[in-house]
Amino acid sequence: MKAMFATRAEAITGLIVALAVIMASVAVEAWGTRILVSLLSQAVIVSFLAFAIGFLARTSNLVSFGHAAPFGLGAYGTAWVLSNGSPLPPELGLLLVVPAVAGVFFLVGLVVSRLEGIAFGMLTLALGQGFFVAASKFRGLTGGADGRIIDLPRRLFGLRADVVQSPYGMFVIGLAILALVYLALRAFEATHTGRLAAAIRENDERVRFLGYRSRALKAAVFALSAAIAALGGVLYALYQGFVSPEILHWSYSGSALIMSILGGTSLLWGPIAGAFAFFFLRQELSALTTHWLALVGATLVVVTVAWPSGLSGGIAALLSRLGLRTRQGAAP
Amino acid sequence: MTVRFRCVDIGKRYGGLAALQGINLELEAGIVHGLIGPNGAGKSTFIDVVSGRSRGSGQVFLDGRDITRMPPSERRRLGVSRSFQRTSIFLGLTIREQLYLAAHGAGGGHTGELVEMLGLGSVLDERAEDVSYGQQRLVDLALALVGNPVVLLLDEPAAGLSVAESQVLASHLEDIAARWNVAVLLVEHDMDVVFRICHVLTVLASGKWLVSGPPAQLRNDPAVIRAYFGGTA
Numbered sequence: 073m074k075a076m077f078a079t080r081a082e083a084i085t086g087l088i089v090a091l092a093v094i095m096a097s098v099a100v101e102a103w104g105t106r107i108l109v110s111l112l113s114q115a116v117i118v119s120f121l122a123f124a125i126g127f128l129a130r131t132s133n134l135v136s137f138g139h140a141a142p143f144g145l146g147a148y149g150t151a152w153v154l155s156n157g158s159p160l161p162p163e164l165g166l167l168l169v170v171p172a173v174a175g176v177f178f179l180v181g182l183v184v185s186r187l188e189g190i191a192f193g194m195l196t197l198a199l200g201q202g203f204f205v206a207a208s209k210f211r212g213l214t215g216g217a218d219g220r221i222i223d224l225p226r227r228l229f230g231l232r233a234d235v236v237q238s239p240y241g242m243f244v245i246g247l248a249i250l251a252l253v254y255l256a257l258r259a260f261e262a263t264h265t266g267r268l269a270a271a272i273r274e275n276d277e278r279v280r281f282l283g284y285r286s287r288a289l290k291a292a293v294f295a296l297s298a299a300i301a302a303l304g305g306v307l308y309a310l311y312q313g314f315v316s317p318e319i320l321h322w323s324y325s326g327s328a329l330i331m332s333i334l335g336g337t338s339l340l341w342g343p344i345a346g347a348f349a350f351f352f353l354r355q356e357l358s359a360l361t362t363h364w365l366a367l368v369g370a371t372l373v374v375v376t377v378a379w380p381s382g383l384s385g386g387i388a389a390l391l392s393r394l395g396l397r398t399r400q401g402a403a404p
Numbered sequence: 405m406t407v408r409f410r411c412v413d414i415g416k417r418y419g420g421l422a423a424l425q426g427i428n429l430e431l432e433a434g435i436v437h438g439l440i441g442p443n444g445a446g447k448s449t450f451i452d453v454v455s456g457r458s459r460g461s462g463q464v465f466l467d468g469r470d471i472t473r474m475p476p477s478e479r480r481r482l483g484v485s486r487s488f489q490r491t492s493i494f495l496g497l498t499i500r501e502q503l504y505l506a507a508h509g510a511g512g513g514h515t516g517e518l519v520e521m522l523g524l525g526s527v528l529d530e531r532a533e534d535v536s537y538g539q540q541r542l543v544d545l546a547l548a549l550v551g552n553p554v555v556l557l558l559d560e561p562a563a564g565l566s567v568a569e570s571q572v573l574a575s576h577l578e579d580i581a582a583r584w585n586v587a588v589l590l591v592e593h594d595m596d597v598v599f600r601i602c603h604v605l606t607v608l609a610s611g612k613w614l615v616s617g618p619p620a621q622l623r624n625d626p627a628v629i630r631a632y633f634g635g636t637a
């Protein structure tokens with residue numbers, strides 16, 4: 073029983089991911105056009121939201137329509153800790169934003185994780201819209217529909233503000249953090265708790281009859297997923313220097329959900345691939361027609377029919393045919 | 405013999421229908437107690453109520469301690485384990501992974517001995533969805549057995565198995581009850597298995613207690629025959 077979880081494979085994966093991040097950063101700096109770099113930086117930020125939704129679907133079999141809420145709270149939290157009203161030093165405040173959002177969503181998770189399927193989706197939708205309306209109404213705190221401008225300090229964690237707010241700077245920072253989150257989640261899935269989360273996804277009742285209290289772990293997975301979204305919100309706020317309620321709207325969650333479906337959730341990196349594919353698709357299709365969203369919808373239908381497990385599942389199947397193995401998780 | 409598990413006045417209603425009425429039952433260490441009756445007698449409902457899966461009336465005691473209001477997870481940690489009518493395992497996990505989870509949840513246990521006893525050694529690293537149905541039933545049983553349970557509630561463990569597989573399972577259950585001194589409640593439709601390994605039987609009919617006694621005595625009991633076949637036997 074002892075040697076159940078491989079660590080050498082994880083180390084090799086870590087190296088490959090680190091190399092990929094470095095190569096992507098160098099390639100984009102060498103050959104990336106201004107538009108491409110801008111597109112990539114936005115894709116990286118929204119990847120966190122798609123990743124969060126995909127992780128929840130993969131780990132708990134739950135589809136959230138309200139993950140714009142933790143994303144938006146991360147962004148508004150950033151705006152607040154960097155404002156004059158915050159009693160905390162900016163760096164310390166920024167470090168606390170994600171845990172604070174995760175804490176809130178752990179409590180939310182204790183309630184919503186009792187539900188499944190449509191009921192869960194509708195409750196998260198209602199919750200997300202609740203945050204959207206609150207952000208629109210509490211003008212004193214959020215700036216209401218006009219939003220709120222963020223004054224970044226000259227330096228954050230030793231980085232100049234203009235680096236953080238440059239497309240290339242955000243692309244590299246975002247990609248590096250995304251890679252770390254990816255590796256952390258891979259490691260999590262290989263732990264006892266990760267296996268337990270997979271068992272709960274498959275058969276919650278049996279897990280309780282094995283001596284576990286499953287509700288707290290389900291809430292923890294929900295909170296972890298919210299934390300990933302909040303991290304994206306923090307980067308969004310730092311990059312844009314502005315937050316408004318539109319990032320809390322359900323349509324923002326919907327777009328990220330489309331990215332997640334497009335990329336597939338059978339592999340951990342699927343939603344990230346979906347986010348990048350979505351951004352490039354949107355860029356190319358919007359140049360052709362104003363009805364680009366209809367074409368995105370058609371593409372989504374084609375991809376899900378051809379590859380029910382999304383782009384990542386299709387790529388994995390292709391690699392498998394070529395004799396290369398990928399670690400395929402049992403996910404919806 | 406020591407009474408480990410005592411169920412007092414167990415009842416369950418579904419709206420106006422009384423699925424169980426005033427059932428009393430005691431399980432003793434090392435004894436396999438069969439619970440039989442025709443379809444709809446309330447056997448699975450009884451296991452569901454006393455294991456904490458569904459709410460009913462009455463009280464449940466483990467070694468004299470009232471556990472009626474405890475959630476299933478706490479009951480399991482105290483040593484009350486159960487299996488389900490339908491195979492209830494984790495198809496996407498390997499056998500090793502799920503036994504590990506079960507052992508951890510129950511606070512440790514003899515997985516090695518179990519694996520050897522149930523003949524699961526050759527499939528430990530297979531995903532549960534990739535092994536035969538008979539092996540899946542054994543995994544189901546193994547999950548219930550991990551962690552030295554003191555009470556084992558089994559809901560049709562032989563369902564869907566071939567005659568030969570049922571006999572192997574019966575041997576395992578007989579062995580486990582005797583070697584580990586476990587109090588076993590067995591709900592089973594396979595009468596060959598029931599009459600082979602049960603030390604005592606309780607018969608339910610329409611949610612009510614009908615009769616209890618040794619299998620040899622009940623085999624030809626007119627009330628039992630009437631409950632199963634109807635009419636005036």
